[in-house]
Amino acid sequence: MQAAISFQNVHYHTDSVAIIKDITGAISSGNITTVVGPSGSGKSTLFHLCNGMKSASSGDIFIQGEDILTLTPTVLRRKVGIVLQKSIMIEGNVFDNLSLPLSLHGKRLSKEKAIEMLHLIGLNETFLHRKATDLSGGQQQRVSIARTLLNEPAILLLDEVTSALDQSSQREIEQLITSINQKKETTIIWITHNLEQALRIGDDTWVMIDGKLAAYGKSAEVASSTNDKVKQFFEGGEKK
């Protein structure tokens, strides 16, 4: 089966620092792939490369077989949806925030659809008219997820979207994502700091260390990797 995203010798550096170093690998279509790695190892940067917010300094990225550079950025970013690590709410209420993806290409969001989305992410309809910037961190993360989902992406990138949620809310979101993955066959790539979560929900897991892809494959296999750095990372948890 064709890969959802494939990387070939991808590098990314700013003026002075190398951030992504020679990544080659493929994300299987229809799977949930989790991405773990120490803070600063380049996980978010990898996501930005995937939806065209940044361009690789060298190497090639293919989205469903098409060279990313041949895709129009606005189209690419709807196809490869991203829920950013920092949930940013625009001014206005929750409805305004949910409407944003549609209004950007001249469509309107119906109230029914908005309420449906709220229920999906575990909020009730009274939230529709709440001021978005006043929501709690966890509520903002939920709204961000719904907002990106409204673009109906074929590939969904989730950057630590449950970090501000309690255990039971985390489970709810996990179930939501799993059901989207199954019902709509959306490919999911999920960055998380929670290793237990990563191995449990991921079909595949990628381990990034210092800008490199240190291990990847079936989650169970990656967990028992013999690579020193990877072992050290799994044993030491968050230490770099």
Next chain:
Amino acid sequence: MTFFQLSLTLIFVLIPIVLSKTFRLGLEKDVLIATIRSIIQLLAVGYVLQFVFDSESYFYIFLMILLIITTAVHNARKKGVMIKGITWKLILTYCFIEVLTQGVLISLKIIPATAQYMIPISGMIIGNAMVLSILFLNRFTAEIENRTGEVELFLSLGSTPKQAIHRQLMTSIRASTIPTIESQKTIGLVQLPGMMSGQIIAGADPVQAVMFQLLILFMLLSSAVITSTILGFLSYPTMFNERMQFVAQTSSKE
């Protein structure tokens, strides 16, 4: 007024210096510099204007306007270093304002095409445009710095660069023009505009002076809005690259 009388007015400079010394405000140096600069600059302008008026040559009028625009660009560009090609964008904006206003005034025969009218009006219009562009650039830079996240959110959802920066752009245009608009609402009530006061003191008919002042006010109003708008729409595209990525932060280092 004679030079002797003018030199007596230096008493108004002495007062702040004495106050500054007494209360240790530390303003002496700046007051002195400001005084000396204003004397030299204004006298020089006075003599140059006299020369240009007497010569009745469009070449000198052109040179004067060029000088005004160059100085204004030089002052304003410092505030826009994060915008690529800001110098040319300012030159274009100021030239447009200049041609538009002079074009309307002269073609409608509101003013004659002589140095006596064209140069002071250019000074006022370009001076106003300069202040407006500084206000705009300050605000726009601040908006960009504080709201990078919002711009990136829009882009990440598939917006065009224009959609992504629309709010920041409009806020900056609006904010920069507000002082001009607000000050015009109370004009005449709180203070008489400088030019009108000058004309009345010099003996002009007050109603004539008012009519001329109104003309200037309307012109300033439109040049304010035009300046910010043109500058805004010329500036925002440089903050994105051809892949619709937000690059404002990296270009700020130049």
